[in-house]
Amino acid sequence: MALTFTLDPSVDPALRDGVLGLWADVTNAGGAVGFVPPVTADVIRPSFVKHLASMSEGGTRLLVGRDEAGDVAATAFFTFNTHRLMTHWVWLYTVMVHPKHQGKGYGRDLLAAAADAARGFEGIEAIRLTCRGGLGLERFYGSCGYKEVGRVPDAIRVAPGDDRDDITMLRYLG
Numbered sequence: 001m002a003l004t005f006t007l008d009p010s011v012d013p014a015l016r017d018g019v020l021g022l023w024a025d026v027t028n029a030g031g032a033v034g035f036v037p038p039v040t041a042d043v044i045r046p047s048f049v050k051h052l053a054s055m056s057e058g059g060t061r062l063l064v065g066r067d068e069a070g071d072v073a074a075t076a077f078f079t080f081n082t083h084r085l086m087t088h089w090v091w092l093y094t095v096m097v098h099p100k101h102q103g104k105g106y107g108r109d110l111l112a113a114a115a116d117a118a119r120g121f122e123g124i125e126a127i128r129l130t131c132r133g134g135l136g137l138e139r140f141y142g143s144c145g146y147k148e149v150g151r152v153p154d155a156i157r158v159a160p161g162d163d164r165d166d167i168t169m170l171r172y173l174g
Contacts, residue, residue, distance in 0.1 A: 003065035003073055003106055005113040011052060015064065018072030020044055021105055022098055029099035032132035051077055063117055065097075065110055073098045074110045080117065084123030089126040089170075090118055111144040119173050126172045132156050146171040149153070 007090060009015055020041035027044070028037045054060035059082070067075030079091040092114055097106045118124050129146070131137040133156070138148055146169035154163035 001068045001112075003064065003067060003109055005063060005065050005074075005117075006109075007063050007117045008061055009064050011055075011062075015072065016048070017041075019064070019075055020048055021046065022072050022075060022096055023094070026096045026149050027098055030135075031096060031099070032048075032135055032137065033094055033096055040085050054079065060119075061117075063110075063114055065106065065113065067098075067101065071098075073101050074106055076110060078114070078121070080121075088123055089128055090121060090124050092118075092129040095129065107140065108144055111141075111146075115145070115171065115173060125174065126170055128168065128170050131167050131169060132158075133167055138167050141169045141171075144171075 023035075023044045024041045026033050027035045027039045030037065035044060051060055051062070055062060059080055061078045063066055063076045063078070064072055067073040072099045072160075074146060076095045077093045079093055081087050081089065081091070095107075095110065097110060115127065118127050127146075128149075129141070131141060133151070142148065148167060149170045150168035152166040155166035156164040158164055
């Protein structure tokens with residue numbers, strides 16, 4: 001079964017709870033989405049509220065993938081650049097697929113849906129994202145058309161003595 005993707009869904013309590021639950025489940029399974037386990041939805045909520053505020057101002061857009069049961073199974077947030085010399089590309093943040101769906105190709109589906117959505121944004125020519133080193137994410141993104149364009153060694157401190165590279169990836173949409 002494939003996911004069904006929606007760009008800019010209406011944020012109701014079910015979607016809010018679905019995104020928060022997904023974010024907590026991905027983090028607690030070891031996913032590199034801004035937190036380290038253990039984490040709860042309450043800990044993540046302030047970060048989600050910041051995304052929602054930016055969405056209401058037009059600076060961020062949400063892409064949601066739902067599974068066959070209608071549950072939130074994947075997300076990605078687009079953030080537009082405000083610097084006038086960088087408005088031709090968009091950031092992709094908080095790229096997540098629920099752990100129970102790992103290995104089904106949903107990550108590739110999510111990135112393909114993100115590229116399709118970004119092609120519909122006026123003036124956008126590329127997608128940029130960052131990922132945490134040490135997990136092989138750069139190989140996965142590379143297999144989906146992204147190219148590593150920068151790396152800052154040991155920029156992410158997951159825990160004392162566990163520093164990871166901050167890797168910047170870019171995908172042109174043409």
